[in-house]
Amino acid sequence: MISVEEARARVLALAPAPEPRQVALADALGRAMVAPALARLTQPPFDASAMDGYALRSADLPGPLAVIGTAAAGQPWQGEASPGSAIRIFTGAPVPAGYDRVVMQEMVTRDGDRITVAEPGGNPNIRPRGNDFAEGSEFLPRRPLRPADLALLAAMNVPQVTVARRPRVAVLAGGDELVPPGSDPAPGQIISSNDLAIAALAREAGAEPLVLPLARDTEKSLRDRFAQAEGCDLIVTIGGASVGDHDLIGKVAADLGMERAFYKLAMRPGKPLMAGRIGSAAMLGLPGNPVSAVVCAKLFMQPLIRAMQGLPPGPEPLQATLARELPPEGDRQHYLRARLSPGDGLPAIEPFADQDSARLWLLAEADALLIRPAHDPARRAGERMDYLPL
Numbered sequence: 001m002i003s004v005e006e007a008r009a010r011v012l013a014l015a016p017a018p019e020p021r022q023v024a025l026a027d028a029l030g031r032a033m034v035a036p037a038l039a040r041l042t043q044p045p046f047d048a049s050a051m052d053g054y055a056l057r058s059a060d061l062p063g064p065l066a067v068i069g070t071a072a073a074g075q076p077w078q079g080e081a082s083p084g085s086a087i088r089i090f091t092g093a094p095v096p097a098g099y100d101r102v103v104m105q106e107m108v109t110r111d112g113d114r115i116t117v118a119e120p121g122g123n124p125n126i127r128p129r130g131n132d133f134a135e136g137s138e139f140l141p142r143r144p145l146r147p148a149d150l151a152l153l154a155a156m157n158v159p160q161v162t163v164a165r166r167p168r169v170a171v172l173a174g175g176d177e178l179v180p181p182g183s184d185p186a187p188g189q190i191i192s193s194n195d196l197a198i199a200a201l202a203r204e205a206g207a208e209p210l211v212l213p214l215a216r217d218t219e220k221s222l223r224d225r226f227a228q229a230e231g232c233d234l235i236v237t238i239g240g241a242s243v244g245d246h247d248l249i250g251k252v253a254a255d256l257g258m259e260r261a262f263y264k265l266a267m268r269p270g271k272p273l274m275a276g277r278i279g280s281a282a283m284l285g286l287p288g289n290p291v292s293a294v295v296c297a298k299l300f301m302q303p304l305i306r307a308m309q310g311l312p313p314g315p316e317p318l319q320a321t322l323a324r325e326l327p328p329e330g331d332r333q334h335y336l337r338a339r340l341s342p343g344d345g346l347p348a349i350e351p352f353a354d355q356d357s358a359r360l361w362l363l364a365e366a367d368a369l370l371i372r373p374a375h376d377p378a379r380r381a382g383e384r385m386d387y388l389p390l
């Protein structure tokens with residue numbers, strides 16, 4: 001069996017180059033830019049007042065000074081600066097040439113058109129032209145666009161950005177025992193939960209998921225579902241990946257011409273993971289156990305979806321100190337559901353005693369996956385360990 005690292009490399013190699021798309025800023029939240037945006041102007045475009053108050057010349061302090069004009073945001077004062085004068089000015093207004101500071105109005109006594117300055121303060125209260133960014137500056141964050149990025153792009157006077165097309169991800173869950181949430185399960189049936197979670201994880205990573213109707217444990221039903229996934233960039237199957245008589249995914253995918261990148265890896269949970277390519281689509285076969293499916297999706301599906309958009313694949317492990325001792329690990333890299341708590345410096349991490357890969361409740365209660373490499377020796381409380389936040 002290959003290692004988690006080797007499997008990740010093979011999965012990421014399945015990602016085609018991102019396809020560029022133009023989108024309006026209003027539609028760009030969460031999208032991955034694939035070409036830089038160039039600022040079409042300098043910001044601020046002029047020396048701007050940072051306060052409501054008076055523009056004046058430091059040499060003239062403390063006054064008295066004659067107020068000879070007014071400058072407001074959008075309404076510059078056009079006159080000539082003269083010694084012993086001040087301009088009534090408001091936040092955001094251009095500071096007229098010849099004045100070198102703005103004094104807040106709270107520091108000024110005004111009597112008719114004359115002011116005296118009790119205490120000018122140390123700050124000139126002027127935002128110099130180009131203080132934020134200059135025309136031609138390039139912006140290309142290597143992460144999904146955040147709300148504040150949209151504000152920056154708008155300020156750059158860039159109304160559209162070039163982003164990666166969202167990968168289309170088909171989610172195919174199957175099993176004779178499965179019925180959708182809200183149904184009345186017959187004896188032996190259970191509710192299908194994985195397809196919802198996997199589609200949500202795909203969406204979280206930037207994809208457009210398509211949840212296919214539940215497949216039955218027959219080759220025909222599975223072939224029909226694969227046909228419905230036509231045109232998708234990635235097909236993610238759930239269940240049927242193991243060795244039982246009803247585990248048909250590997251067989252049907254092979255019949256459809258799947259080029260296998262690997263099947264099975266030294267990981268817990270998630271040993272029967274399968275990856276490869278069918279035609280132009282990448283394929284991931286996730287194990288059916290709900291926790292295994294979610295852990296594999298976090299470790300392999302989300303990184304693949306991010307790579308398809310030209311983003312760093314992640315997730316990057318963080319560090320915590322172990323809250324209790326652990327016995328030696330087996331021959332598979334283990335991802336243990338765990339709870340974090342505030343620690344002295346690093347957070348403290350405590351894995352749950354029960355790691356049964358069918359227990360979703362314990363996954364909901366976990367806020368981290370503690371990572372233990374294969375053959376990790378016994379660990380003492382207080383040792384540093386890697387984890388992935390959930």
Ligand SMILES: Nc1nc2c(c(=O)[nH]1)N[C@H]1C(S)=C(S)[C@@H](COP(=O)(O)OP(=O)(O)OC[C@H]3O[C@@H](n4cnc5c(N)ncnc54)[C@H](O)[C@@H]3O)O[C@H]1N2
Pocket residue numbers: 173174175177178190191192193194195238239240241242243244247269270271272286287288289290292357
């Ligand atoms: N003889 C062996 N048996 C098993 C092995 C093995 O190595 N040898 N591996 C075990 C491991 S580890 C896992 S993980 C599972 C994976 O099995 P499959 O991928 O074939 O999954 P299924 O058998 O279809 O389902 C497993 C389990 O999960 C439930 N399930 C499936 N799909 C859903 C869904 N959409 N929503 C909720 N629950 C789902 C299913 O009912 C089963 O209970 O194999 C072990 N066996």
Ligand code: MOO
Pocket residue numbers: 267268269270271272287289292293357
């Ligand atoms: O690899 Mo399975 O995912 O442990 O339950």
